Amino acid sequence: MSEITQPVTSTPPVRRLAENSPIVLFGLLVILCIAISIGSPQFYSVENIIAILRQCSLVLIIGAGMTMLLIAAEVDLSVGASLAFAGVVAMDVTNQTSNVWLGVGAGILFGGFVGLVNGLIVTRLKVNSLIATIATMMILQGSVFLYSRQAIQNHNQLPAFTALSTGYLGPVPVPVVIAAIVFAGTFVVLRHTVFGRYIYAVGANRQAARLSGLKPERLTLLVFVITGLLTGLSGLILASLMNAGQPTAGRGFELTVIAAVILGGTSLSGGRGTLLGTLLGVVTLQVINNGIIILGWDQELQMVVPGVVIVLAAYLDLVRRRAGAR
């Protein structure tokens, strides 16, 4: 039947909904917000909204990189471990040099270095990125303890370091500003640049991309490095939030990020996904988390809900793909 152009048939409503996942997700988000605010009016308080946004920004910064990676048909499970390590490095360098900016640079560069290593393993050694990044996750988790057994405190109590997470730019918290910049940048890259279009091409069909004169290995490597840099940035903000470099921070964070990206409609098989979807996915997950807290439910539900949501999102993605494949 492959030779026959797709017949136009009436689509059942479930499928039609699934085909518009950003709208569905947005609707879901609105309903959630209304429901939670009925249960607890303080949901709309400025403090709470700022808390939500702050949480979102950590996930979104890495999520932007992860979205690009999944579109390029790769994945990075080491971001959680890298996040913690980058925070430790940033704090340590800040302490040693008493210079916040050197610390900031070191943290981000460390993340970028991890991304580079991941990218080289995947593109040069041709190791499946799932396995490769599980392995680098192990290496990072082990070596961060070899680097420092306990959390590294902000010895000099430099206020500039804490300001990275708790400061404000006008009325907006600094991490939110950073996340917004990262979001806008990544959005433009994916939507409007040649590089962004190449990422989609590499994820959709690697061989076709190469045949058309692209360098899939180089592009993949670059996306790994970008994800790494963003992970470093996020690790920095987390360290600032805790006012310490904590080796155990970020455990399981990779799964939160991936859950949010997939919830946003990015396909695991590569070539499809949008950053807007990721934003909605991140916000939805964080609103759920926030709702669990302010409604006074068990905090442990914060693990259960994303688990259910991620499976549901994958199911919707499947329904959508089957609808397209008819």
Added chain:
Amino acid sequence: MPADLTMSAPIATSYAGPALEMTGIGKRFPGVLALENVDLTLEPGKVHALMGENGAGKSTLIKILAGVYQKDAGSMRIGGAETAFKTPRDALRQGVKVVFQEIALISEFTVAENIFLEEYPTDAVGSIRWTTIRKDAAALFERIGFGVDPAAKVGNLPVSQQQMVEIARALAHRARIVVMDEPTSSLTPKEVDLLFAVIRRLTGLGIAVLYVTHKLDEVFEIADTVTVLRDGRHISTKPIAAHSHDSLIQDMIGRRIENLFPRSRGPARGETILSVEGLSTSKLKDIAFEAKAGEVLGFFGLMGAGRTELAKAIVGFDPIRTGRITIGGKRLAPHDTRTGVSLGIGLLTEDRKSEGLMLELPVLQNTSLAALGNFARSGFVDEGSERSAVQEFVDRFRVKTPSLNQPIKNLSGGNQQKVLLARWLMRGLKVIVVDEPTRGIDVGAKSEIFALIDRLAGEGLAVVMMTSEMPELLGLSDRIAVMAEGRITKILNRDEATQEAILNAAIG
């Protein structure tokens, strides 16, 4: 029904009447009527050919026979008894074995294990009898005269031998009806002869063979009867003697195509653009040739002669050992598609799905992929000019698509091929290498692709065309290079190229 392969047991039993009678078969998919009122009767010991263009309903019909699809209407009788298959296993149990084009074997398993895949012989406690499997497979091969090692891993065998394994599998299950779907599509002429010998042996055993193909020559060689389908309908069933080439084609396409190869351009007089010297890879040996602007240089070769390997080597897709490729006087860095594309050489791949199309992405992205740089301003894509340029090509090539945003997987093979061709032309090439440009494309779209290739050469491109289809080769080429075992054995001019001369050179 565990297979009994002792030397004394008959391999097949035949019926007195027809082996299979299908009448009024209908099958509907959402939005499409795939088959309507189709009749088919197979006689034991005879080869029945089933012909038709792509989309005529051949594959739907054989999938019903294989138990993959269920018919919506009509009746099916085997040996006179009404029946229907719910699963492939049902079909096999009732003696129908379909050998699909995509070989249905587990490549990690041995030949012997694949033969017994459906019914592993087991002992009293349910363990597999591996010795029985090995012995019986060897006995079966000896009996039917196939030279295949039962202990070999299927993945290590050439396609032709894998086909033999599939047929042996049918015999092991005492199939009385064997359906073959385009069995020669990847065989060398020698292997085709071997296959035909096997088919004759099958009919000698009283097995009814349904032979599905679009190759006319084969039908005249092997078939007793021909049924033609068109647009899901039964058009004709006649003894082969009642047909001529023309009458068969007419039944298939419903109209006469006067000239499949409209050649509009004059003789090529351009200067040399592509030159290849001393090119060797693991499969190719010392290849040298030149291609001029405005000419179509056809490459012919039998399966395994190295055409696709050559195509991939000269565009820089595959690594090379030695050799020098120059385009417009500039040397191409080996194994580097990027400089290849920027020097102006591109490959229209034979494997659209895995090397050409980005199936999930829209027509727009698929068309502009190679030329994206043309629409870039300091790294940003100017979407307005991109869209209008793509639209221009879509119109010019008459690509049938509802919109530029349509995912390309929803287009037909012919339209997909046009998009891939447009991808290269947008980039602006000097040399285009086309590998089997009409594979999997129906007759109507074929002549459009031919016309496009002809026009490209007319506009001054050098076209290097790899093909295994003789009419295509003779119709379009200015010169013909013949390959055998990784070498160029002969380069013929258009006027000296005859089928005989080409085949002689191809056999090497």
Added chain:
Amino acid sequence: MPQSASVSTFRDTNSARDLLVSLFRRNETVLLLCLVVLIAYFSFASGSFFTVRNITNVLGQASLAMIAGIGVGVLIIAGEIDVSIGSLAGAVAIPLVVIMNHGGSLELGIAGALALALLVGAINGYLAAYLGINSLIVTLGSMFVIRGGIYLYTGQKAIPDKQGLESFYQIGNGRLFGTVPYPALVALALLIGFMYLMRHRPFGRKIYAVGGNPEVARLAGFNVKRIKFLCFIISALLAGIAGILLSSRLGSAVHVAGLGFEFQVVAAVVLGGVSLAGGVGSLFGVALGVLILSFLSNGLGMLNLATEWQLVTTGAIIIAAVGFDEMKRRRQ
């Protein structure tokens, strides 16, 4: 006829070499060699490594990963994956300990634990095999849900075993004739059983066929969905058994038990030569993969290296092994 004799000797040496080459092409041979070299090295480097006590200790520790690895191996051969096994191994301890704390017998507790594993396997299997959702996502999801469920139920504290049944202690810590740990016996029995299943039962062959080429398997009349579903059940039940033994070793239901276990197991399975693409690999290889990682981590401990080095080396070895394998494949 000296000439023909020389021809035949030539052929003999040739076939002997072929045999050697094909032996070395086999993944298992290489792994076995690695294991031997590893053990030899540590025996030289540390006096207390090659002792009955230590070797049996390692075998006892390795057996949990081996039991779970068999299940994950079967599932990956079928072309799917399960990363919820770590959470599940932790979760089964809850019904086990709670039932015993309420006066139930060990057998009843085990039945409860396995029932939970069965339920999880069935849900994973239904979502992945029947609904067709990517199994990595499904089991990533259930990994979250189960761990969250554990935290919810336990309030992030361990549930101690109050009854203190000797039999409960024995299953994880006891030794046959005072030497061979019971978990190692369980692992060995399961390994032999599943190797037999995968090689000599039609069902095992169908698992390979389904992972190697689902379309062909379907055409051959196999119920692909059901076979995959059953593999999820196998994986979950074996993870459950590993979890029961783990909880016996810990003497309680610990809320963080099995954290990261899934990654260790998947790593060992892949190291053992099971391809993530499905249809390729052997359980013997899986067993070797588990043993190599276990002896490695024990040996490094013996050399007084910080335990974190074990994580680092394990990760590095996985990258090296898979990268090497990939290089070998490309060369062919």
